[in-house]
Amino acid sequence: MASPEIEALTQALSKLPGLGPRSARRAVLHLLKKREGALAPLLNALMAVEENLSTCSICGNIDTTNPCGVCADPRRDGRALCVVEEVADLWALDRSRLFPGRFHVLGGRLSALEGVRPEDLAIESLVRRIADGGIDEVVLAMNATLEGQTTAHYLAERIERFPIRITQLAHGLPVGGELDYLDEGTLAQALRARRPVS
Amino acid sequence: MASPEIEALTQALSKLPGLGPRSARRAVLHLLKKREGALAPLLNALMAVEENLSTCSICGNIDTTNPCGVCADPRRDGRALCVVEEVADLWALDRSRLFPGRFHVLGGRLSALEGVRPEDLAIESLVRRIADGGIDEVVLAMNATLEGQTTAHYLAERIERFPIRITQLAHGLPVGGELDYLDEGTLAQALRARRPVS
Incomplete structure (x- = not known):
């Protein structure tokens, strides 16, 4: 059995969307084997985010600054x-x-x-x-x-x-969408919103 | 654009096996939205592992103790x-x-x-x-x-x-393996190592 610390890390990772118990274990092994190349950068990145995390009081975005980068951007x-x-x-x-x-x-x-x-x-x-x-x-x-x-x-x-x-936003065929594979709802929307060929 | 800190975290996560850029972004969002429930536990688990990580001098296992948990287990x-x-x-x-x-x-x-x-x-x-x-x-x-x-x-x-x-280790059909779907190498091994029906 892996140590409690490693088990806890596997647990924490397996709760991320897209990672199950199996892939979390593989991810942990990767981190353990690449201490400098993977574990340390992830740890530092998490700490930097943890420290500064805030919800933008204007728009509700999550960022490391408040107001967030989007709201603070003068070019917007x-x-x-x-x-x-x-x-x-x-x-x-x-x-x-x-x-x-x-x-x-x-x-x-x-x-x-x-x-x-x-x-x-x-x-x-x-x-x-x-x-x-x-x-x-x-x-x-x-x-x-x-x-x-x-x-x-x-x-x-x-x-x-x-x-x-x-x-x-417009509703209709997604780019690359093939009629044969699309659901009826999407087809109905695309047909209803049909436009003259330009 | 997300802040540099968030970008760095996305980068670090996307390098884990099983996570690509897209799923890393989803994982980061999950962490940001669940600061107490996901970000903090992951950060703590990483720190605990980082601190104690070592390679077992007997067997080469990676663990948070040396000798590792397996080598130190007297019931083994x-x-x-x-x-x-x-x-x-x-x-x-x-x-x-x-x-x-x-x-x-x-x-x-x-x-x-x-x-x-x-x-x-x-x-x-x-x-x-x-x-x-x-x-x-x-x-x-x-x-x-x-x-x-x-x-x-x-x-x-x-x-x-x-x-x-x-x-x-024995070679042969994996449990649940269907002959129709197995490669020839496995079939050859299974046939060569065939045993009398007990």
Whole structure:
């Protein structure tokens, strides 16, 4: 049997998404065998993050600074605001570098099943940000799920009184998507939103 | 863009086996969102291991004690010695709890291709352990690969002068293996080593 310390490390790693008990064990072995090359860098990186971790008081992003790197970036266009469900969504959109504006993280989606109500999400702070002015467009970038779309509709109603453009991400065929393999829901959306050939 | 600290953590995690850049990012998000429940335990576990990590001077196992937990365990049968290529193999056999004896880690396998020669492996220390006496049986538990089997043959020749039993793991159908899906090499081994129905 491995020592309690090694067992504890295996346990902690196996709780990460994407790692099970088996792959956690392999990861631990890798760390043990590469003390300088793998264990030390991971340990240092974790300590650096642990020390400075904070939730951005403006947008809800998680970063090592507050306000976060996105909110503090002067090159960002403050007139466009992209509302997302989770921090992961913000990161995904930010990575694509296609959206030049700022973000707002709701911290989830409305869900009758899971008992998530409007007051459980960062909706009041969103309304306040819009009420403060300076914003021209709000992009509702919810997931293309039932709950995501319900949340988008709810938000659209909550902010329709402001003189802003409210948009949402297009739905349709994903790039590389083959009709034969796509679900009916996606096909229906793509057909409904069909556009003239340009 | 995420902060440099978060980028460094993503980098460090993405180098673990089983995690790519994408899953590392998901793992980092998980850690950031569960500071108390995931980040802190992982950090503490890493520190505890980092502090005490050592290679067992007897068998070559990696553990937080030296001699390692296996070598120090008085319930282990010192008369049986199982020789493995890597620490990972020792752990796999130890987990199965089927082998009650001690281990010896070679630290690799002979390989003309990769230029691994006998002096690169812990073979001298193996011979010394056997020469010191008290060992009745040596199990050569190399991988069922060409290089593993070459190593086993080499080891068998090196230690055949000792009055010990030299054995190796059986080769044949894996449990649940279907003939239709097995490679010819395995089938050949299973057929060659066929036994009377008991």
